[in-house]
Amino acid sequence: MAHTFLLEIGLEEIPAHVVTPSSQQLVQKVKNFLEAERLSFEEIKAYSTPRRLAVKVFGLADKQADIEEEAKGPAKKIALDAEGNWSKAAQGFSRGQGCTPDDIFFKELKGVEYAYVKKFIPGRLAKEVLADLKAVVMDLKFPTMMRWADNDFEYVRPIKWLVALLDDEVISFNVLDVETGRTTKGHRFLGETVTLAHADEYPASLESQKVIADAKKREALIVSQIEALAKANAWDIKVDPDLLEEVNNLVEYPTVFAGSFAAKYLAIPDEVLITSMKDHQRFFYVTDKDGKLLPNFVSVRNGDQEYLENVIAGNEKVLTARLEDAEFFYAEDQKQTIADYVERLKKVMFHDKIGTIYEKMERVSLIAEFLGEKLGLSETELADLKRASQIYKFDLVTGMVGEFAELQGVMGEIYARLQGENDAVATAMREEYMPISAEGKLPKTDVGAVLSVADKLDSIQAFFSAGMLPSGSNDPYALRRQALGIVRIAFAKDWALSAPLLRAAIEYAFEKRPDLYKNIAPVKNETPLRDFMIDRVHQLLNDEVRRDILETVIANKENPFVAERKAAQTLADHIEDETFKETIEALTRVGRLAAKMDKEQKGEVDPALFEDEAEQQLHQAVETVAKEFATADLEEKFMALQTLREPISQYFEKIMVMAEDEKIRANRLRELAKIADLTAVFGELDNLNIK
Structure with a gap:
């Protein structure tokens, strides 16, 4: 007979970015557990909300598969004494296998006869095996962990309840002082406690209490409601996948709504408005059919339609306050020149062991000059590269970037254009930061790409020379990501960047301006930096080719x-x-x-x-x-x-x-x-x- 098993871990609200990977981890660990325990099943389905991680196992077997195997013991000459009687070795072997010497038989293996016994291990009942899932629950790993009460145990958030049901039977175990049962929780404000008579009732019973436990169903509801709003208002709403996942993991019962802001704020650059809505408030921005930004936004409430007008008003108020700040900083920032901002960078530390941001720009300018010539940039491109490298960090001391750190580089491009810099220089302001993640977008222009490589190379060399190398999972200055970015740019541009060429660029800058390397002179032993870069090549190629081929080429x-x-x-x-x-x-x-x-x-x-x-x-x-x-x-x-x-x-x-x-x-x-x-x-x- 096939069974249904439900495991639910009830928690205080989990950070949105943790929900999906944690749900996937739970599925994998339960799958591994069942396979290791020889409990066959048909399917495992994941459920997750900000307050719960759950799996439902369908088609679960009654019991473990039985095991019948042969256990090998001592050689025949050791198992039998001179008189042909069972030796102590044979007796000990059979006893250890739960048998008697009478069960021993002999088989030849590579010309030698050995003692064997046949073992039969009956499978345990599923309900006995599933009690061991306690270890799986406690073994889940999270990017952030916490303790609560006087416990030493760490978890993403305190465990509030546990459900473990095999059909209609509770599988009993506990984690700390929380015992498994059949009771789960509905929506924090709109629902009530639910007692499940059978595992099959999940998640339908939760839905009656305003909790949609199926994350995919919840996401589909959000998308369909957004599409309905867009159609009703002739809007175009870009549903960013990352934002959609985050919003989906913030709610248990989604209701989409639209709000607005004063049209005067549209004078602020689109990038600022979108950042204010998307990154700070988790709103979807709205455009017309031509892609022009409209003074509207779309968000998702964790609840129903009740008092929705109050929710809309509250969100509009919060967004307006942020846009007021943005409008102020945008106007104030334009009262100073790029030269003014660059001068201020002379007093802004990049790192106390490395020097100021201005000194970093001076080093990067020399490294970029060397690389630009080696990589065959034109005279015009080299001139643009030189100008860009002399000013590219200026926006870090603007009011806008001080308030909206996510806009570093973006505001550099906007302000550069406003102050008359050409397109190549302005674009390089933004592209220098690319890629901003392991799989992020890469610079498109050669000027921006060289500047990006030069900046990342300087950071890596500076921190290495200052003795601040990444170790294990500890990489506070994201040096691995920056090195990976250099290699990805080389691949995309088909540039002949190599460890020796990068080393030569650093030495060129050092020879030209040793005063910029007071505490970070290039170390004589180039092996750590070289190996660090080669490790990133290994990382990128690891999924492309066989391991022995990869080890060959690197x-x-x-x-x-x-x-x-x-x-x-x-x-x-x-x-x-x-x-x-x-x-x-x-x-x-x-x-x-x-x-x-x-x-x-x-x-x-x-x-x-x-x-x-x-x-x-x-x-x-x-x-x-x-x-x-x-x-x-x-x-x-x-x-x-x-x-x-x-x-x-x-x-x-x-x-x-x-x-x-x-x-x-x-x-x-x-x-x-x-x-x-x-x-x-x-x-x-x-x-x-x-x-």
Whole structure:
């Protein structure tokens, strides 16, 4: 007989951003638990609101699956003594398995006979197993944890009630002083306590008490109500997915409503209005069919239509107060010039161990100058980059950004245009902050992208030199995200950014203005910074290619990041080729021998020292490939390396590389080293799994 099981954890209100991942985590942990306990089921459905996390398991088996298995014991010669009697080892083995020596039989394994017994483990009833879910409930992890009362136990919020029902039977366990039962809570203001007679009554019983426990159903209701408002008023309402999820996780019974604000505030830039509504008040903004912002907003109430006019008035009042502030700061900020703001940055600390924001801009300007030239920006772009790098942080000391920190960069672009800066410079003000998250939008313009890379690189180098490296999950200055942003920009722009090039940019700035590096002079050991960047390449490519391919391409830490990605894609494209295994075996054998060459043995290959035709053939093949490499892309380079497979094979059949004659040995190693240098574009081929 199939059963339905319900588990609900009732809590004080959970932060909105925690609800969805916590619900997903609970589903996964319950799934893992049931599978580990051999309790079969058909489906697990998640339910969540700000006050509860729940799962409902459908088609749950009566009991665990029985286990019948063979347990292996000591070898026969140990299990039996000289007289053929059971030894103490055999007796202990059988006793440990819950059997007697009479149950022992012998089976041969790899030429040796061993003692075995057959074990039968009957499955426990589902209701007995489910009591162990207490551990699952207590094991949930959250980004923020708290204690309450005099407990040492930590959780996202205090647990208020627990429901655990197998059909109509309560599964008994407790967490702290909260016992499981069949009672759940309706809406905090509109509902009452609900006693569930059967697990099947959930979530319908809650809905009668103004709680829609199904998050997807709740979200669909919000969207349909927004669409109805938009249609009725001929509005266009952009339903931002992130905002929708946040709002959905703030309510248990959603009612959508519309409010308005004075049309005079439309003189404020749209970005400010949208930030005030979306980020601060969690409102959806409204536009006409042409995309022009209207003096209206849409929000969601946690309740029904009762007294909705009071809710609307309250929200309008709060928004108006914020827009009054925005209007004031927007007018005041324009009374000063960009030069005035830049001058003020000389007294604003970026970090007390690093220096001022003005000093940071000066360093970034030099780093950007170096990178811009290396990456091939035009003269016009370099001029725009120079201007942008000299002022790009000015908006940090404006009143608007002081009040609306989310608008840093955005206000820089707006104010730059108002004060006559050209489009390229103004756009770079905003793009310098991109990406603002691990998967955020990237800069579109080359000027903005170089400035973004330069700023992030300066931050990483400064904090590293000041000894403030990320450790474990601790990364207070978001250096990992900034490094990831550099690599993502390199990938998107197909720029040859590499650890050595970034290091060179820092050294260029340091040589030009050592006074800007008083406490953060570049450290002589570049390994930590280099490895830090390569780790971000690893992070981005981890889902794209096989692990051994990834380890292969990132082993050469001098290669540009984009070249490592292309090398990984090339190897992945050819790994199923019939000749791939033989090609890699030949090239890795060359690499291992080339590694034995001493520094003093380096130099040009001398054909006069060849003793066999195989040496001449390999030399000619290598010269041909080397010439092709000069203009070839990675795909063509790999195909060229494949042509060396046969000459290398013939070479090793006829040639003893480590000859007694020192000159001949060195000459042969030089030949192999040249091949190894060619393969370096693909990393360390030894890391490939070609078995």
